[in-house]
Amino acid sequence: MMPIDDPKVVLELLTAFEAYERALTQNDIEAVNGLFWNDPRTVRFGTREAERQYGHATIAEFRLRRGAVNQNRKLQHQRITTFGTDFGVTTTEFQTAASDKIGRQTQIWIRTQQGWKIASAHVSFGMA
Numbered sequence: 001m002m003p004i005d006d007p008k009v010v011l012e013l014l015t016a017f018e019a020y021e022r023a024l025t026q027n028d029i030e031a032v033n034g035l036f037w038n039d040p041r042t043v044r045f046g047t048r049e050a051e052r053q054y055g056h057a058t059i060a061e062f063r064l065r066r067g068a069v070n071q072n073r074k075l076q077h078q079r080i081t082t083f084g085t086d087f088g089v090t091t092t093e094f095q096t097a098a099s100d101k102i103g104r105q106t107q108i109w110i111r112t113q114q115g116w117k118i119a120s121a122h123v124s125f126g127m128a
Contacts, residue, residue, distance in 0.1 A: 073094040
């Protein structure tokens with residue numbers, strides 16, 4: 001049976017998620033792009049119509065074109081679930097200081113030879 005939430009694997013994925021969050025809030029675009037799986041099958045759905053990206057190259061191009069934006073936010077209800085040693089899902093809700101909307105983020109992470117990478121991401125907003 002596949003182990004679920006092995007503490008060592010959960011800690012590894014938490015560390016990768018925290019690196020993503022740090023890079024995002026510090027506008028380290030290179031680091032954020034580096035945390036996505038460099039593969040044409042990688043997908044990211046953002047909060048706007050123009051933020052449907054298929055493939056690592058499209059995701060990286062979007063972030064570079066958009067440039068730095070204020071990504072400071074407060075996280076809540078964060079969950080990490082791992083399946084085996086090489087697959088996990090992170091979910092969180094977030095709120096920015098400038099909005100009463102609650103954001104929701106889901107990321108599917110996989111272990112690669114280069115470490116944990118996001119293979120799929122989805123971000124959406126709802127009302128508080």
